[in-house]
Amino acid sequence: MITVENVSKSFPSTHSPVVALREVNLVVNAGSLFGIVGPKEAGKTTLARCVALRERPDRGTVRYDGMDTSRLAGRKLWGAQRQVAMMEPTLRPERTVAGNIAAPLERMGVEADRRRSRVGTLLDVIGLSRSGARLPSELSPGQQRRVAIARALATEPSVLLADDPVDGVSSEESGAVLSVLDRARSELGATVIVTSRDADIARRLCDEVALLDRGTVVESGTLLSLLGKPGSPIAEALLPRVDTPRALLSSYDRAVDVILVGFAAVGALLPEASARFDVDFTTIGGGLTRFGDTPVARFRLGVEGQRADAALAWMAERGAHLSTPMFGLRDVAA
Known part of the structure; x- marks a missing residue:
């Protein structure tokens, strides 16, 4: 379980600090598919980076199974960070699909046979088993994004963060990208956290969701429980409209x-x-x-x-x- 407790984060600017997060509290259950949705500049990416232990909050803490990560440093912090992968959309253009997926394993010194086995498993998960020898330039944007997810999963992390995973991907291909994230949870056992400006992604994919606006959590909970909550902005955004003369x-x-x-x-x-x-x-x-x-x-x-x-x-x-x-x-x- 991931617990975000009273997390605030600001960044310096020429005039006054830019506040990205304000006293954010969230609970992400182990094995869930959690969506963080909200408008542009709501603080979604900053929150994702704090959860991934790539940014330290100014105040508050992120706990993993009760462990206060704000107290970690050196090798202990590095060990915790290894359990949390972030999808990076840019692939290395000179490497094949298989080579891109294998890159994190090579850096860890994993032996060749184990690398090949893991890469083969992930190519199957992303539906590109026959594309391992192709270059990224030969793939569509949606296929490239699926390879990026596989690369993030190569080291078998406990948590996968996908920041705006279908940004720049056509509507025809976005379903395949979201399906890979679902398989990462259901078949590989990862807790998956997705951020997006499009709340409809939560409807299509997530069990739990939080709506973030101006660095503040407006509401959060299991998606189905929010449907019957009076005045829920998430439910209002996702349910069919009922305008009637x-x-x-x-x-x-x-x-x-x-x-x-x-x-x-x-x-x-x-x-x-x-x-x-x-x-x-x-x-x-x-x-x-x-x-x-x-x-x-x-x-x-x-x-x-x-x-x-x-x-x-x-x-x-x-x-x-x-x-x-x-x-x-x-x-x-x-």
Whole structure:
């Protein structure tokens, strides 16, 4: 487990120090895929470098399994840093794909047979088993980024930090890059921390997420738990929009926003509630999406029937996240 405790970091400038991080607190669970998202200059890269032990905070500390890394120096600090790899996107142009991946192992003095075995494993993980002899110039930007991830994983680190891993990569190729990060966690056992300006990467990839803005954590938690949190900016950014003309709402006894998480809820909860309580649901906004492998629906529903309140309460008991109901004009007039 990685614990970031009250971390602050500033950098000198000609006028006054630039504050990059302000009293940041985070918990990254071992084996998780953690996303740090936020706008440009939010402090994401600085936080990643502090977690990777490449920057020392001005105040606060980063703990690994309870160990206070601010007290480490010399060989002990170097040993801790070896357990945390950062993806560096630039490859050495004169070396082959296999040669780039093997470079960290060569610096460590790993024998040739073990290097070849590790490189072969990683080429398979990144889906480039037949490209080991190619040069970086022969690869697409997305393929180059996958090689950079493999190089970072070569020394079998416990933690991998990928700072903006799909920056400059086309949307068609970004999925393959994110898939490699997922395999790094699921197959190689690494804790993976990803930073990005695009919050949608968290929806596609992460279990846990933190929203950073102006060096401050706005909110954090498991992604699915944030979906039902009232006013969550992460949920609002990632869930389908539910804009509906007010005139349309007046056609129904009730209008309510509902968030359904998981296959069972998305597929069966509304039809079962309709049949059980003899109410009619009409979808008047929203849609379906996925958070990783989990289907999530956000609908604005028009509800009609005398037992509408009972139906909505029954759904809430079974995990549906319901907003404060909005009453249609028919009810207001009554």
